[in-house]
Amino acid sequence: MSSMKQKPKSGAARLLEIAGSKKYMLSLSALLAVLYALLSLIPYVLVYYILKAITMPPVDTALVLRYVIWGIAAMLAANAFLYASGMASHTAAFNILYELRMQMAAKLAKLPLGFINRNNSGVLKKIMADDIERLENFVAHSIPDLVKGITLPVLTLGYLFTVDWRLASVSCIPIVLLALIIPIMFNKKRLALMTAYHRSIEDMNTGIVEFVRAMPVIRIFGHDAESFERYSGRVDSFHAMVTQWNKESSPPFGIFISFASNATLPVLALGLYLYFSHGLQLSVLLLFLLLGVGYIRSLFSLSSLGSQLSVISHGVKRLDEVLFSEEQQAEGTALPGDGYDLRFKQVTFGYDENRTVLRNVTFDVPQGTVTALVGPSGSGKSTIAQLIPRFWDVQEGTVSIGGTDVKQMKPEALMQLVSFVFQDNFMFRQTIYDNIRMGMDKTEAEVVAAAKAAQCHDFIMAMPLGYQTLWGAGGVHLSGGEQQRIQLARAILKDAPVIVLDEATAFSDPENEFLIQQAFGKLIKHKTVVVIAHRLSTITNSDQIIVMEQGQVAGRGTHEELLQECALYQRMWDAHTRAKSFVI
Numbered sequence: 001m002s003s004m005k006q007k008p009k010s011g012a013a014r015l016l017e018i019a020g021s022k023k024y025m026l027s028l029s030a031l032l033a034v035l036y037a038l039l040s041l042i043p044y045v046l047v048y049y050i051l052k053a054i055t056m057p058p059v060d061t062a063l064v065l066r067y068v069i070w071g072i073a074a075m076l077a078a079n080a081f082l083y084a085s086g087m088a089s090h091t092a093a094f095n096i097l098y099e100l101r102m103q104m105a106a107k108l109a110k111l112p113l114g115f116i117n118r119n120n121s122g123v124l125k126k127i128m129a130d131d132i133e134r135l136e137n138f139v140a141h142s143i144p145d146l147v148k149g150i151t152l153p154v155l156t157l158g159y160l161f162t163v164d165w166r167l168a169s170v171s172c173i174p175i176v177l178l179a180l181i182i183p184i185m186f187n188k189k190r191l192a193l194m195t196a197y198h199r200s201i202e203d204m205n206t207g208i209v210e211f212v213r214a215m216p217v218i219r220i221f222g223h224d225a226e227s228f229e230r231y232s233g234r235v236d237s238f239h240a241m242v243t244q245w246n247k248e249s250s251p252p253f254g255i256f257i258s259f260a261s262n263a264t265l266p267v268l269a270l271g272l273y274l275y276f277s278h279g280l281q282l283s284v285l286l287l288f289l290l291l292g293v294g295y296i297r298s299l300f301s302l303s304s305l306g307s308q309l310s311v312i313s314h315g316v317k318r319l320d321e322v323l324f325s326e327e328q329q330a331e332g333t334a335l336p337g338d339g340y341d342l343r344f345k346q347v348t349f350g351y352d353e354n355r356t357v358l359r360n361v362t363f364d365v366p367q368g369t370v371t372a373l374v375g376p377s378g379s380g381k382s383t384i385a386q387l388i389p390r391f392w393d394v395q396e397g398t399v400s401i402g403g404t405d406v407k408q409m410k411p412e413a414l415m416q417l418v419s420f421v422f423q424d425n426f427m428f429r430q431t432i433y434d435n436i437r438m439g440m441d442k443t444e445a446e447v448v449a450a451a452k453a454a455q456c457h458d459f460i461m462a463m464p465l466g467y468q469t470l471w472g473a474g475g476v477h478l479s480g481g482e483q484q485r486i487q488l489a490r491a492i493l494k495d496a497p498v499i500v501l502d503e504a505t506a507f508s509d510p511e512n513e514f515l516i517q518q519a520f521g522k523l524i525k526h527k528t529v530v531v532i533a534h535r536l537s538t539i540t541n542s543d544q545i546i547v548m549e550q551g552q553v554a555g556r557g558t559h560e561e562l563l564q565e566c567a568l569y570q571r572m573w574d575a576h577t578r579a580k581s582f583v584i
């Protein structure tokens with residue numbers, strides 16, 4: 001399989017490159033498909049000999065019987081070869097699927113974690129499961145079909161030319177037609193249309209999923225499917241695309257289908273003429289009526305191969321976008337340095353080359369202190385947070401903990417150092433106990449102590465099997481606030497010296513606010529903490545507040561200092577106090 005560093009090929013070339021990794025298996029499958037094609041012709045040829053024998057008395061019954069036996073034997077052998085060819089191509093296909101999935105998994109492990117967050121799990125699942133699965137179709141079916149589709153007509157027509165060149169020439173009409181139509185069907189314009197068509201199917205599917213997810217909001221605001229533009233727009237554009245596709249592809253395809261379906265007529269017309277006026281043998285005429293059009297079926301499968309390939313290539317393109325995307329820089333080997341001071345030094349970062357999101361950001365978070373990040377939406381707070389556990393790598397400057405650049409640190413050591421409390425509460429389908437322990441090397445007493453500190457113990461004990469209750473099993477339900485506290489229990493158990501926390505996680509649920517604040521207090525005690533703040537009142541006591549504005553540090557200090565010195569902070573504080581006095 002190709003090196004991850006080269007630029008990927010595209011279309012059929014890339015498909016063949018992928019298939020090429022199991023060359024021998026596929027060559028075997030192709031060879032067996034050729035043998036199938038050869039043997040599957042024999043019964044027809046024997047029927048011709050039988051007809052010849054019985055139309056020319058005296059009939060040699062022993063010979064006819066021999067022909068019948070050979071015919072049956074050839075038919076059985078042909079099917080055995082077809083089976084073996086399918087087995088070989090399927091074995092190759094499943095091996096390729098396995099390898100690609102392993103490559104994808106290995107690649108995902110090397111990509112920045114932020115890449116996985118950005119491409120939501122649904123998209124990655126689609127690539128790893130559906131797009132790779134489609135390749136099975138190409139390798140296991142399309143390649144043998146292609147071999148059969150070419151070999152069978154060539155062998156058939158080759159043989160027919162040895163019997164009667166005039167009728168054989170007329171039998172070639174469908175092939176000539178296909179040769180003329182294929183370049184028209186698959187010209188650049190149609191290929192582009194085909195790609196647009198598949199993209200429009202995907203857009204529509206995404207629109208459908210969004211529509212279903214957004215149903216409560218849509219209903220509350222009194223909308224329906226038509227007024228939900230993202231849905232209706234996509235359905236409309238799919239409809240327009242199908243109409244255009246039909247308009248463009250129907251004429252050439254229609255011509256081919258109607259000629260190919262009536263291919264018997266010219267053979268029959270010429271055959272009858274030759275039979276009545278040039279003494280053509282009846283057996284020859286029947287042979288051509290059987291074989292002269294019999295090979296057309298395999299041409300039909302060839303004609304649909306093009307559109308199948310386009311669907312598969314589209315999926316492989318998406319797969320390659322992951323397989324060839326830039327990996328995180330080589331893993332560091334350094335162990336954490338002294339202490340847990342966190343330092344951003346002249347950090348510049350953008351998610352892509354075209355747009356800088358953080359510009360020259362410098363600040364220190366001394367060990368054991370709390371720093372709050374505030375600023376308008378989109379100012380870069382979450383981006384700063386994500387750079388600490390190296391979800392992304394900075395383009396310029398350094399992020400260091402205890403004096404060691406996080407890029408130089410051993411990834412496992414960095415992960416030990418930092419707890420990142422996400423906004424999404426992710427629960428695994430396993431017991432509550434394992435959901436807290438998360439594979440960490442901790443004792444049961446430690447797990448329970450963490451659950452108690454996070455104010456989870458009581459509601460866990462009220463569940464049917466306590467800590468051993470399976471999350472996701474029927475009837476097990478936890479409120480949003482309870483799930484947040486489980487998340488805090490995980491972080492407390494991990495006991496990492498650096499904590500990155502999205503304030504929304506800690507305080508978003510008013511009912512649980514008191515309990516969550518208690519858990520939060522236990523979590524951050526004596527830790528180096530960076531908190532992304534959404535409500536200013538909760539962070540006025542922080543040791544330090546960093547005010548972000550359009551990716552730059554606009555102010556730094558304590559609440560009182562910033563009220564004196566930072567105009568943006570003053571405006572934010574005013575807005576906050578006004579909002580608090582707003583009563584419905």
Ligand SMILES: Nc1ncnc2c1ncn2[C@@H]1O[C@H](COP(=O)(O)OP(=O)(O)OP(=O)(O)O)[C@@H](O)[C@H]1O
Pocket residue numbers: 114118351352357375376377378379380381382383384
């Ligand atoms: N994964 C991503 N890929 C590309 N751009 C991103 C990504 N995440 C954020 N951005 C962009 O980076 C900029 C800073 O976003 P960021 O989420 O850091 O801001 P924020 O201050 O945390 O905003 P909020 O308070 O709304 O969460 C925004 O313009 C945003 O559109």
